[in-house]
Amino acid sequence: MLKIEVGYWLVGAFLLVAAGMNLRERRWSMGLFWGILAIAFLAGDAILAALAAGSRWPAQAMGVGVIALGVLAAARATAHATEPPDAVERRRSESLRLGNRLFLPALAIPLATLLIVLVAPWLHWQSTPLLYEKHASLIALVLACAIAFAYALRVTRATPATGIAEGRRLLDALSWAVLLPMLLATLGSVFAATGVGDAIASLVAAVIPIDNRLACVLAFALGMVLFTVIMGNAFAAFPVMMAGIGLPLLVLRHGAHPAVLGALGMLTGYCGTLLTPMAANYNIVPVVLLELSDTYAVIRAQIPTALALLLFNVVLMALLVFR
Template identity: 45%
Template sequence: MIGLGFVYLVAGSFFAACAILGAADRRWGNALFHALLAVSFFFGDRIGDVGNGVLVLALVAVATSGRMRRGEPVEPTSPQGPLLALALVIPAAALGGTLLFKQVPALVDPGQVTLVALAVGVLLALALCWLILRRTPVEGVRAGRRLLDEIGWAAVMPQLLASLGAVFALAGVGEVVGGLVGGAIPDGSVLGATIAYGLGMALFTVVMGNAFAAFPVMAAAVGIPLLVRHYGGDPAPVAAIGMLAGFCGTLLTPMAANFNIVPAALLELKDRYGVIRAQAATALPLLLFNILLLWWVIR
């Protein structure tokens, strides 16, 4: 059965290729950083908690050493028509594969169909680029490595912050927050619980920089005990709409550096928070819409 092992193999192979290309260009800091990521994908389930902890500390040490260099400048080229269509192959394959693989549960792990379909989409897009544009997969890896070099250590910030959310959940932060929120919500108020959940997802995301980090806390505090168990809400929309509310917070925080600060630096914007200011007009109405949508679904 195809599962996360396949996804980790694809991701690990990409980072290993980036490490080799970086070493060939004598970009030693970048090469070591990518090599450590490759090790985590290839052997993370074999080296244990201590080994993974040491690996994360090594990643932090490399990232803060100042040895990582930005990507090399690229000469501008005229846009090519097929590029957009080929880029859309990845989300199309992820959606189509998710629907298809669910029909054959013996082929793909039912809990990982989307990730497997996404990895298949990446490989399919690379193959089509080779056939249509006559560009080898190595050129695709080179372009991906150049983008990673531009982003730097912030490329792994979502994973680090998501791990922080899991740590907070295991430490019982969700229960503490739930006790405080529960005392402030009027008894029997579905709207109050919905507002607390949606607003809490956005605010925790603003603080932590990642909706995946905020979700374990707010799900344990409000989502599961109140919206699902007490008011009988369907867990699927509670989780999905809650994440959308959290993503509204992502649009508003410099903590989401890979989304909001790195693009401003790459585009050389004079206003370092220009991306956030531009997104606020979308994030706030969208947050309100998500809260009302969830209230309508549950009531």
């Protein structure tokens, strides 16, 4: 049975390779940054086992590592290296040769993920499922990324070593922003655990007519967008808004379908992702990679799409979550 730990090990192995490549080029800070992160992915199960056995030092050591990551990022020690002009020119000529075919591997990821998730219930060896059912969607994403990587090598006619080297280059270019989705998702869990959701529920109850389900839908949708804009990621906003409005008002009070509400709520939150510089890995890093003069150029281009999607998702929620 394939479990999600395999995906963590693959990510950890790639980070370890990236750390080694940076250290070989004497980029000590960047190598240390990816090396610490690689340990978290590769040794996560061992750390949890040590905690279960009563040992605290692995978790404390990992805490020191997290602090080190923050110090390295704050000190701008993880800035990516300047590429030689011939490498930039070579990549530009390859992009002109391949044209829109460059987008095919990226499009293969969601398509392959969806296909694997749909066929997962029928993937068995004798009576044992091939994919661990609890994490089937995440395992499907890991497999889809592996398929897309192989497809990208076929499209570009590159070697696996070249693919890994280019992946390391992009990883260095993104730098600390790679960690934002994980950190912000954790922040959302912290907010939910500390009672922020209850505070929001009290505030909403004082402001809107909670007996009107459409008013609750609108408050949930706008709250998802607002908290996503503030925290930079819908994963961080979701547990807070579900605890404050989604579960107590929409699901328990008005009988909304939790699965439909969760799916559309996350999509609505992503409208906020398109509007905020806090989502640096989506909206600021591309500006750096494309060398644009306007820091907020990506956000400005996304505003019409974000507003249109917000309106569309609110209508969908009003029509579907109570059926």
